Amino acid sequence: MKQKKYDLWIVLGSLVLFGFGVGLLHGDEKNNQLSNASLVSGISPNKVINELEGLLDSRSVQKVALILTQFSSSEMFTVLKKILDNPTSLLTHSDKIELVCALVTELERQENTVISLFDQLYIRPALFTESPPLLFVIAHTYYDQLLPRLVSYLEQKGKTQSVIRQMVEQALQYAIEHNNFATVIRLINRQLPLSSEQKNELLWYVVDHDKNPLLIPVLKKFGADPDTIINGRTPLLVAVAHNNKRMVVELINAGATVNKVASLEHGTALQEALSRKNTPIEMELRKHGARE
Secondary structure (H helix, E strand, O other), X not given: OHHHHHHHHHHHHHHHHHHHHHHHHOOOHHHHHOOHHHHHOOOOHHHHHHHOHHHHHOOOHHHHHHXXXXXXXXXXXXXXXXXXXXXOOOOOHHHHHHXXXXXXXXXXXXXXXXXXXXXXXXXXXXXXXXXXXXXXXXHHOOOHHHHHHHHHHHHHOOOOHHHHHHHHHHHHHHHHHOOOHHHHHHHXXXXXXXXXXXXXXXXXXXXXXXXXXXXXXXXXXXXXXXXXXXXXXXXHHHHHHOOXXXXXXXXXXXXXXXXXXXXXXXXXXXXXXXXXXXXHHXXXXXXXXOOO
């Protein structure tokens, strides 16, 4: 934190000295009495970006955001747009989203400014469509407190519930795919809109792709059904087919019906365990009442 403040004041100092020099060249003695924020005001956007080059190259977006808040709103947006649209910038897709989120956090009480900042994401479709998904990036970078506000913004922009739900599902599936347990939790805890079918499909995705079994109780609490049948199989049957005992245990603990028969073709989870000669899973199932 001390290093962060030190870097911030170095850059601000450079900008202040630059502004002071401009004032002297123009014979404006009043510049000596201006505050830091006033001194940096009026500096050309290109000059600001040059001064911020080191922080931008190191992808220190939070420090950049703190510096940008020292400018007037119009100047801040001018610089921000240049940063977001710079084709040679070292900032990644995720960095640009994080920069906007950092600014929203710093200026969260200025409602009109917040809307304008969200607009900077909205008018750049790539920030919505490229991977990783927008909502994943926001949660992953610890700005998940902004998610309900962004969803409300999207609704006001005319995005339908189905579109927003798809965005939420994409973010969660991406987090699950990359075994990012903490981000899944943050996304779920924000109570974002998602249909029952989507919740069930996410649980299925965890089982079918052998992801973190600890996600099962999380998704169950979120409203997913551990007995969901897809293609004539239950999640428990699939977990047994994958010889994943830990997944079997988590599904049973989440309320999966041990003897459920989704289809005669596939039979019960116990029959699957017997066919695979997986004794540990067989014993686990029998312990919870499984029968042939």
